[in-house]
Amino acid sequence: MxxxxxxxxxxxxxxxxxxxxxxxxxxxxxxxxxxxxxxxxxxxxxxxxxxxxxxxxxxxxxxxxxxxxxxxxxxxxxxxxxxxxxxxxxxxxxxxxxxxxxxxxxxxxxxxxxxxxxxxxxxxxxxxxxxxxxxxxxxxxxxxxxxxxxxxxxxxxxxxxxxxxxxxxxxxxxxxxxxxxxxxxxxxxxxxxxxxxxxxxxxxxxxxxxxxxxxxxxxxDTVIVLYLGRIMEVAPSEALYADPRHPYTRALLSAIPDPDPAKSRTRQILKGDIPSPANPPSGCVFRTRCPYAVDRCAAVVPPLEEVSPGHFKACIRHEVSG
Incomplete structure (x- = not known):
């Protein structure tokens, strides 16, 4: 290697x-x-x-x-x-x-x-x-x-x-x-x-x-998505833009204007502001703004795990709706 x-x-x-x-x-x-x-x-x-x-x-x-x-x-x-x-x-x-x-x-x-x-x-x-x-x-x-x-x-x-x-x-x-x-x-x-x-x-x-x-x-060639000092997702550029796996990445990508006016894109609005790094949330730092957060998200820091070849995300939920 x-x-x-x-x-x-x-x-x-x-x-x-x-x-x-x-x-x-x-x-x-x-x-x-x-x-x-x-x-x-x-x-x-x-x-x-x-x-x-x-x-x-x-x-x-x-x-x-x-x-x-x-x-x-x-x-x-x-x-x-x-x-x-x-x-x-x-x-x-x-x-x-x-x-x-x-x-x-x-x-x-x-x-x-x-x-x-x-x-x-x-x-x-x-x-x-x-x-x-x-x-x-x-x-x-x-x-x-x-x-x-x-x-x-x-x-x-x-x-x-x-x-x-x-x-x-x-x-x-x-x-x-x-x-x-x-x-x-x-x-x-x-x-x-x-x-x-x-x-x-x-x-x-x-x-x-x-x-x-x-x-x-x-x-x-490769994209690393950061949120409040932690990595949320890592993937080859083509894979990340075609199939984002983390809800934070999906929200960021939904804000990109589409040059084709005939295409419609559902905007995923993140609620609130990014928390202060002086007082980050417990568990998953994204949970306070995540629409898919569950109680366990407050207790567990999600590890960065491979979900497909070369594609990693830090989320305890295996699948979230797009």
């Missing part, structure tokens, strides 16, 4: 109060486990507050996991020192959600793109500039962008710079955190098409975070 590029086991993240803040423990992630194969695009989906970004940042140790393993190329990143982790980061890059806040206004685009190469001591100055300009070309930006500043570009162009910054280090893994949510709809399609083209051409491995299930269907 081929070892996955990224293997996450029992990832848990609790934000605890400090001497400067008071309040309860925030249980952002609980026992999250998944694999990402080389060349695969895995989508993390769920409502705001489900823990998607916390997973992405914990994987790269931009925030420190509370417990769990994050194995990258067989190495447990959670056991590495700061210096060892810095060396590993050249193989893992992050595309941020906000293209306006993620680029320094005081640096030229060339400086932004070569900064990581300089930190990692990769190549000579001329070699770093060559790789940066090649990355600009890969994201369809002109070579003269190298000497310009971020404020001279539109939001979509800035996000292309963010993608180029990630590509310049030639990483093995890219975490794309809501990379189009801050952009106009017309620009979103261009960036998604660019990412898909780059993935196919370069064989990129990506962890793609989004709340937009239509986008995830288009770009991802």
């Amino acid at each position: 081929v070892e996955p590029l990224l293997s996450v086991r029992g990832l848990t993240k609790h934000f605890t109060p400090t001497s400067f803040s008071r309040g309860p423990v925030v249980r952002a992630l609980e026992n999250v486990s998944f694999d990402v194969a080389r060349g695969e695009v895995v989508g993390l989906v769920g409502e705001s507050g489900s823990g998607k970004t916390t997973v992405g940042r914990s994987v790269l140790r931009l925030i420190e996991p509370t417990t769990g393993e994050v194995r990258f190329n067989g190495i447990d990143l959670t056991k590495l020192s700061v210096a060892e982790m810095r060396r590993q980061r050249k193989h893992m890059q992050y595309i941020f959600q906000d293209p306006f806040a993620s680029l320094s206004p005081r640096m030229t685009i060339g400086q932004i793109l070569t900064e990581g190469l300089h930190i990692q001591r990769i190549g000579t100055r001329e070699e770093r500039e060559h790789r940066a300009k090649a990355a600009l070309e890969a994201v369809d930006l002109p070579a003269d962008a190298f000497d310009r500043y971020a404020h001279e570009f539109s939001g979509g162009q800035r996000q292309r710079v963010g993608i180029a910054r990630a590509l310049a280090l030639e990483p093995q893994l890219i975490v794309a955190d809501e990379p189009v949510s801050a952009l106009d709809v017309s620009i979103q399609a261009q960036i998604i098409n660019l990412l898909r083209s780059l993935q196919m051409r370069l064989g990129l491995t990506m962890l793609f975070i989004s709340h937009d299930l239509a986008v995830v269907e288009y770009i991802c």
Whole structure:
């Protein structure tokens, strides 16, 4: 069996109060486990507050996991020192959600793109500039962008710079955190098409975070559905969209607009808001909004079980009506 590029086991993240803040423990992630194969695009989906970004940042140790393993190329990143982790980061890059806040206004685009190469001591100055300009070309930006500043570009162009910054280090893994949510709809399609083209051409491995299930269907091979820090369902993209097994997934998919006006789709409205991770429900965390919940759901944390080849769900009820 081929070892996955990224293997996450029992990832848990609790934000605890400090001497400067008071309040309860925030249980952002609980026992999250998944694999990402080389060349695969895995989508993390769920409502705001489900823990998607916390997973992405914990994987790269931009925030420190509370417990769990994050194995990258067989190495447990959670056991590495700061210096060892810095060396590993050249193989893992992050595309941020906000293209306006993620680029320094005081640096030229060339400086932004070569900064990581300089930190990692990769190549000579001329070699770093060559790789940066090649990355600009890969994201369809002109070579003269190298000497310009971020404020001279539109939001979509800035996000292309963010993608180029990630590509310049030639990483093995890219975490794309809501990379189009801050952009106009017309620009979103261009960036998604660019990412898909780059993935196919370069064989990129990506962890793609989004709340937009239509986008995830288009770009991802496998989809992980998160709710309140726990995995509800995992399946190949085609299987999940054709036959969602968890009631939460069904509710999310029912909200996707159908481009064919002749088709009717029954919308499954979730009652109430997602609970606070500082006070999650007992048992199944989705039970307070689930139309199929029974008394036992309050007592049992449902394990993630395989219901068909490669398709997993966390629900104690074997079947629920669609």
